[in-house]
Amino acid sequence: MSVRLETAVGALRLANPVMAASGTFGYGLDLADLCPPERLGAVVSKGLSPRPRPGNPMPRIVETAAGMINAIGLQNIGVEAFCREALPELRSRAAVVAVNVFGAALEEYLEVIARCEREDGIAAYELNVSCPNVSAGGIEFGHDPALLEALTARCRAATRRPLWVKLSPNAPDLVATARAAVAGGADALTLVNTVRALAIDAAARRPVLANGIGGLSGPAIKPIALRMVWEVHRALPEVPLVGIGGVETGRDAAEFLLAGASAVQVGTAIFREPAAPLRIIAELECFCAAHGVADVRELIGGLQWR
Amino acid sequence: MSVRLETAVGALRLANPVMAASGTFGYGLDLADLCPPERLGAVVSKGLSPRPRPGNPMPRIVETAAGMINAIGLQNIGVEAFCREALPELRSRAAVVAVNVFGAALEEYLEVIARCEREDGIAAYELNVSCPNVSAGGIEFGHDPALLEALTARCRAATRRPLWVKLSPNAPDLVATARAAVAGGADALTLVNTVRALAIDAAARRPVLANGIGGLSGPAIKPIALRMVWEVHRALPEVPLVGIGGVETGRDAAEFLLAGASAVQVGTAIFREPAAPLRIIAELECFCAAHGVADVRELIGGLQWR
Amino acid sequence: MIARRDLAVRVAVRTDLSPTCFRIVVATPEPFAAVPGQFAMVACGEGLDPLLRRAYSIAGVARDGERTLVELMVKEVGRGSSRLRRLAPGAELKLLAPLGNGFTLTAAGGARLALVAGGIGLPPVLFAAERLAAAGAPFDLFLGAATAAELLDVERAAAAAAACGGELVLATDDGSRGEAGFVTAALARRLDEGRRYERALACGPNPMLRALARLARERSLAAELSLEEPMGCGVGVCLGCVVELADGRLVPSCKEGPVFEASRLAARWSA
Amino acid sequence: MIARRDLAVRVAVRTDLSPTCFRIVVATPEPFAAVPGQFAMVACGEGLDPLLRRAYSIAGVARDGERTLVELMVKEVGRGSSRLRRLAPGAELKLLAPLGNGFTLTAAGGARLALVAGGIGLPPVLFAAERLAAAGAPFDLFLGAATAAELLDVERAAAAAAACGGELVLATDDGSRGEAGFVTAALARRLDEGRRYERALACGPNPMLRALARLARERSLAAELSLEEPMGCGVGVCLGCVVELADGRLVPSCKEGPVFEASRLAARWSA
Ligand SMILES: Cc1cc2nc3c(=O)[nH]c(=O)nc-3n(C[C@H](O)[C@H](O)[C@H](O)COP(=O)(O)OP(=O)(O)OC[C@H]3O[C@@H](n4cnc5c(N)ncnc54)[C@H](O)[C@@H]3O)c2cc1C
Ligand SMILES: Cc1cc2nc3c(=O)[nH]c(=O)nc-3n(C[C@H](O)[C@H](O)[C@H](O)COP(=O)(O)OP(=O)(O)OC[C@H]3O[C@@H](n4cnc5c(N)ncnc54)[C@H](O)[C@@H]3O)c2cc1C
Ligand SMILES: Cc1cc2nc3c(=O)[nH]c(=O)nc-3n(C[C@H](O)[C@H](O)[C@H](O)COP(=O)(O)O)c2cc1C
Ligand SMILES: Cc1cc2nc3c(=O)[nH]c(=O)nc-3n(C[C@H](O)[C@H](O)[C@H](O)COP(=O)(O)O)c2cc1C
Ligand code: FES
């Protein structure tokens, strides 16, 4: 049985529903030998700020049960270097590129978008309003619906490209946050970012990470992420969603699609296995074939509530 | 080196800081052959309602990565049966018993407490205001600070015994909820209950659990629970806390103590290993001895923030 | 009855029984005994994956010099069973056992039992057969599977049945060995022919158990079914494995079961 | 240089080197080559525990008929290494390699290198020693450990050093074998005696590397240090392993390292 894997996130058509997540695939080319970006539905860049950022002190990552906590602190090369160093090759490979945008203030988001608007080959913007690592940073936008709506509206006005807002699982009211992003003009919502978490070095009596708190990702959070995708899908069935959180297998991807996502992103799994997104695409295809799904879009939102 | 393991949750003194959590140790005697309740700091009963409850339809549990989701639906034998069938033997074993109280309405909490007040041998009440399983049930109390304060105050007025409030990790504002419980007269806070989560059977296109949503527990949530204990401890340093969520080892217990808990509860680990609480006590003692901790209370809140 | 214990055991033997099923025999220096139908909660692999133990019916218990051998039969299905499959002799394993109630093996003087197993439901039934054979109690043994390759340990089953003149009836859904069709149909044919049983003892997939419960109700045959509900703890404290009884109560099948009198179960079991 | 690949390999040999350290040799039918100092990201165990791969320095690469043997030396410390320890020959393993940059093995005609290893820092240093020995390049080999039992593979090290007339210097913190005290002190004594080295190549615990960096700065000795920062991915995308350079940049040590010129590192490395 041949399976159609094409999907779309709003108006953006993707060859398959599996993307590499922001912060886990570098600038799209770092793993090109093991996982060619052009074979993925899309690649999302590491969060880009107007200028390079050094990030947090070490240690920045720690493993937990079926998960990891990171507090990278949004280290990145800056939007300028991305546009000059990575984008040309991504373009020539015809990879679908979403730029993950991060700013310490509203103006910084606009700066990043403005710089990217001068470039071809960017398929969408994904606003990171949910990174829990930088206290002066994005976290406030993602936790305050009014602020988030204003941010989204300003970014919306700055581009005609698809605009995704990446939601925080730590927001006091997820659905209210989702509505605010949509009200501000988001074309789609990505959910979820990492869950605020703490690891303690008991012998040293200190947090393991230099930053103290970090963000939990990986299979541990999958059941939470799935629940959130479903909650937002149920509240806003017309809004395209991108599901993320602990996707490790094609079956996981199918679960997110069923919960209402139009596509998924793969993060931590890439650290375990750089070619994980390719394997997941293949497994998703097998899953569809085995279950009589001729078109992967049949799965989207197909969960039958009991 | 000899280690003092005694601790106290508010005025309640415990021989050691390790309790069996509500819903994972039956009524305190079910595993007495493998894990004698009198050897634990305390045992917390399965959530008791005024009358027996049948609980949710099957399936009720599903395993996830380093965790499990349950939607038992608070099946229990009712407070009357507990007082008649379990309490006498718990008393004669001199086990320290906390009664986990659950009600579909405020009056039901009071009913359970009133019945228990007629009995000796109950060391504390733990109000379950956070169970995410029964939509008509406790969830509203735990998510609305005003309601929670009122509930706590009414229960406070009904007993002179220590009153613990068990917080939900799903509350929109954890610290506000904690403050409300304390304002209502709680002697201590237990945190956390399970995290709302969803597992999907992709082949069947249905939630795995009959109830749809359930509560995630186990090692997967430990980093989230630790973060929450620390956040509440930092906001309310004078309030005794009982830490819970994924405790599997003595080191995990030490981490919760460092984050600010005066004692810990062990839940899912008991399913993996009925004698887990005993092992955890022994490991905690070893940890203390190895790190020059003569009195386990030295650990409480001892985390040095970076 | 021996008290349940959390035993640290070592794998003595690991052999394939079919392309998907295998036998694991573990050895313990501790005294151990079990009733057919009882089970063990087995920690399948070190660490946290999988998190929960898996329930496996005890397929046999034997004394071997200083140690006791406990036999399990497992079908490779998912995370837990595939970890078990990869164990080599000498590997350590934790095993909480014996758990649950077990079958009623006594029969009124000379009365015959019908032992019915479907697929990987064999272990407790084979254990029962061997116990009955050793006691000289008469029974017929019905083994069903989807196809010939999934009929496990047929020679041992034949020997047990032969020991007291019982019949071994094989049935496969695809007719590749023994009678074609479901094993419950094979039993029904014996009843039609006038054979009488004091009681049927059965373990297998739910559809088989339902068919048997229906048959038992229709023919007024006493039947004990060993159920396999998903289990979290195996010891009655998680309430994840409850079974609905005819009186409406939901009882943990790990504690009140896994073996239930068919007539005690809620109507949907024999509907 | 051979491209990195995610290889599915099988364990060929697993032997103990000390009470806590062991050797694992894996075999692959694929062509494989590596530079001393390069490492592999190894998936230690099936399933999700542990979640992330662990980095292990390559201790040697050898051709064996149709297959290539890749050697690792591991100290049992935690979840990952204890899983590896329990692997039996034939077990499957995934191994992403070769990764990182490796040591500079060329030296100006006839100039001597100082190879310095502390504890389980031995593998890349031994690999370098054997490569240099094969090429006839002169070096002295300094091996340090806390105690005699933790000096690993001394005979192989002696053979490599002997091959081109180099000295093998052993040092233990407790003086139970070789010179008493830190291995860097043993190196300092040689420098004091007037011995000259083109460059030092070192791997070991951070305190040792710091001591070496200090020594190198004080004596104007070029030194390359192989660092072991906690790694998430090993391929430069998680930014969990960054090292601060003297110019203030934070660079992923898995990609720009793990070997760094000591003088390139931030001042705190030689403070
Ligand atoms: C009392 C009892 C006795 C049992 N005896 C045996 C035995 O002797 N031999 C044997 O091979 N198995 C037996 N089982 C089943 C066994 O406990 C495991 O469920 C089975 O091995 C699958 O586990 P896994 O980790 O390999 O698969 P998983 O990864 O857990 O799941 C694989 C698939 O099986 C399904 N599944 C999981 N658990 C169950 C369950 N309990 N019942 C039905 N489907 C399930 C899952 O939904 C999934 O689709 C018994 C179960 C019970 C409750
Ligand atoms: C480039 C590189 C090369 C390495 N080469 C070798 C080698 O050849 N042989 C070898 O035995 N080990 C080597 N290591 C270390 C190895 O990657 C693992 O960190 C080590 O085996 C511990 O893993 P574990 O899972 O057993 O312990 P874990 O359960 O991860 O941790 C056990 C303890 O070790 C600490 N720890 C974890 N990771 C590191 C780390 N990277 N550095 C220091 N402490 C850590 C933890 O904080 C914990 O206290 C190397 C590391 C790197 C980065
Ligand atoms: C090391 C690391 C760095 C990350 N950096 C970013 C980032 O720059 N921008 C962003 O929106 N999300 C970032 N994330 C979050 C991931 O994109 C993703 O939302 C999260 O990890 C959950 O998915 P997973 O479980 O598949 O990893 C990062 C995650 C990790 C683990
Ligand atoms: C099967 C099951 C039943 C539970 N029942 C209750 C309950 O009746 N009352 C309650 O307050 N918490 C209940 N809990 C929550 C636990 O007490 C505990 O808060 C949670 O499981 C997290 O701890 P753990 O990770 O150690 O399991 C239950 C948890 C599980 C897994
Ligand atoms: S499996 Fe936990 S109660 Fe039966």
Ligand code: FES
């Ligand atoms: S380990 Fe991930 S960037 Fe180096």
